[in-house]
Amino acid sequence: xxxxxxxxxxxxxPPGILANLLMPVAAAWDAAGRLQERLSHPYCSPIPVICxxxxxxxxxGKTPVALALAANLATRRVAVHVVTRGYGGSFGGPVRxxxxxxxxxxxxxxxxxxxxxxxxxxxxxxxxxxxxxxxxGAHAVVLDxxxxxxxxxxxxxxxxxxxxxxxxxxxxxxxxxxxxxLARGLARADAVVLLxxxxxxxxxxxxxxxxxLPVLSAELSPVSGSRMAGSRILAFAGIGxxxxxxxTLRMVGAELAGTRAFPDHHPYRTKEIEQLRRDAxxxxxxxxxxxxxIVRIPPASRDDIEVFEVEISWRDPAALDQLITPVVGT
Numbered sequence: 001x002x003x004x005x006x007x008x009x010x011x012x013x014p015p016g017i018l019a020n021l022l023m024p025v026a027a028a029w030d031a032a033g034r035l036q037e038r039l040s041h042p043y044c045s046p047i048p049v050i051c052x053x054x055x056x057x058x059x060x061g062k063t064p065v066a067l068a069l070a071a072n073l074a075t076r077r078v079a080v081h082v083v084t085r086g087y088g089g090s091f092g093g094p095v096r097x098x099x100x101x102x103x104x105x106x107x108x109x110x111x112x113x114x115x116x117x118x119x120x121x122x123x124x125x126x127x128x129x130x131x132x133x134x135x136x137g138a139h140a141v142v143l144d145x146x147x148x149x150x151x152x153x154x155x156x157x158x159x160x161x162x163x164x165x166x167x168x169x170x171x172x173x174x175x176x177x178x179x180x181x182l183a184r185g186l187a188r189a190d191a192v193v194l195l196x197x198x199x200x201x202x203x204x205x206x207x208x209x210x211x212x213l214p215v216l217s218a219e220l221s222p223v224s225g226s227r228m229a230g231s232r233i234l235a236f237a238g239i240g241x242x243x244x245x246x247x248t249l250r251m252v253g254a255e256l257a258g259t260r261a262f263p264d265h266h267p268y269r270t271k272e273i274e275q276l277r278r279d280a281x282x283x284x285x286x287x288x289x290x291x292x293x294i295v296r297i298p299p300a301s302r303d304d305i306e307v308f309e310v311e312i313s314w315r316d317p318a319a320l321d322q323l324i325t326p327v328v329g330t
Contacts, residue, residue: 007058007240011168011177022175030172033148033180040150043127048140048155048327052193053147055185056167056177058240058264060160061195061312063110063292064220066144068312069158070118072320073140076330081138082114083129085145086122088265093123094132104296109265112295114144127151140328147188148179155327158216159189163196163204165241182209191216191323198315216320220244221313222252228308229253232285235308236276237293238266245290249308257283266296273301 010018050069054060066082073080086093089108097107097115104112107122114120119136123129126146133141147157161167168177179185186192191214194201201217222228225248233254237245242261249256258279262268280287288306289297297305314320 007168007177008174011171012165013169015169015171015176019169019171019175023171026172026175029174030181034184037150042151042153043130044153045130045134045141047134047138049130049143049152050140050324050327051143051146051152051154051157052160053143053145053157054160055147055179055182056165057173057179058177060162060165060240061193061220062145062160063113064310064312065158065160065193065195065218066114066142067117068218068314069142069324070114072324073142073328074118076328078328078330079137079139080118080142081133081136081140082118082120082142082144083123083126083133083146084108084111084114084120084143085124085126086111087145088267089122091122092125094121094125094129095123096121096132096136105267109292109295110144113291118142125151147185156323157188157190158193158323159186159191160193160195161204162241162244163194163200164244166204186211186213189213193218195219214319214323216323217315218312219315220248220310222248223309223311225252225308228288231255232257232283233288234258234260234276234280234283234285235288236260236262237290238262238264238268238296239290239292240264245308248310249288254288257285266293268293268297268301270298270301273297273305277304 052062052066070080086108089106091106097111097120099115111122121129121133130141172178193216197219205215234257235246246259288308291307291309294307
């Protein structure tokens, strides 16, 4: 399993010497993306494809948004399937996820979470995954990531933006976290999903950079967060931004006896979990992690590890419905 290492710290800071030195490489990266887009012949699916992506490398909240969209479509009685690349897994696909048979090493952690909400396909070739979903009876597809993939025509493209991190230093990889030129990326988007608390999103909601794109404000809300209030917790996570997880635990009133941050998609070893359990025992604390992390822990080592889950809470659900209804027709 490949593991995404932590993003360079200078990506989050104002552009400095290192970012400037890497600008020629960033220009080449952007040029390669433009060339790929021009040379591609996009697949036109017979069913609507709703893409959830972002413009920066690392976690912005795409998977929770994809889960929320799948739930929205399910309530409309739309037969929705999810297609994802299966980052961190070994399968190329297309393969339909069976949570009872597949694990994070084969299909990736995100695919296992998505499969809890709707039929989910892992496919390195996203067009093949969509074809497989269509053949299996899907009436709509939620494409988890794939915004920069020019081989698929999308009926609706949502760009997820973390209100705190934003676009980092505003430079393109490797000089910064942007996957592509900001203006070019936003020009292809149909709407922006701005994730953060009301206070965090207030300024960005009115930012001129959106070029009059609809902005859907939402936040990651704890599921049964009150059960953590007042508890001593040792929290650990291997996600894009572990500090967000730790901050959410503090927000619900948990007392953090310690935190442990691992690389994104980190495959936990038994010895690491044993050490975490010893640390928690010494601190007289409960051991808590995320839903994405628990599926990367060996099943025999999951006992006594609690999962703290979050879900998307839309501040204006009607605005989301106005975008989706014309696409799926219900």
